[in-house]
Amino acid sequence: MEARITHPVAIVPGAMDAMMALSKSATKVGISHRTLELLHLRASQINGCSVCVDMHSKGLQQAGETDERIFAVGAWREAPYFTDAERAALALTESVTRLADRPDPVPDDVWNAAAAHFSELQLAALVVDMAAINAWNRLNAATRQVAGAWAG
Secondary structure, eight states, rough: OSSSSHHHHSSTTHHHHHHHHHHHHHHGGGOOHHHHHHHHHHHHHHHHHHHHHHHHHHHHHHEEEEEEHHHHHTTTTTOOOOOOHHHHHHHHHHHHHHHGGOOOOOOHHHHHHHTSSHHOOOOOOOHHHHHHHHHHHHHHHHOOOOTTGGOO
């Protein structure tokens, strides 16, 4: 496999700094690193971004996450491994990632479930984080970036 072009954020002036700053912003509001990595993995699975599935699966392993939880992210509704807060965040992630799949992209029940577990600041950070991972997914998928190449 070969990428179509050099990663866009590596060649567009200022893009890497901007994307990294956006991606890091959600880490400063008290949401656990593991939760954010779970959300990154789920959005990346939905978007078919092999680079990010690889990266965030490994990130979860490095953070001490269990294989059961990593393997079950794609079936989180049926798996007993996730907390209510994680489930709410995963549901929100799916809605934000699949905006065109329903007339009301982020239904009130999904939003309200997340709001029951996260403060307004944390909800804002989650939405920013979801926007960031979806942007990364789109950049990687559009240019066929190669899984694992990021680590080299």
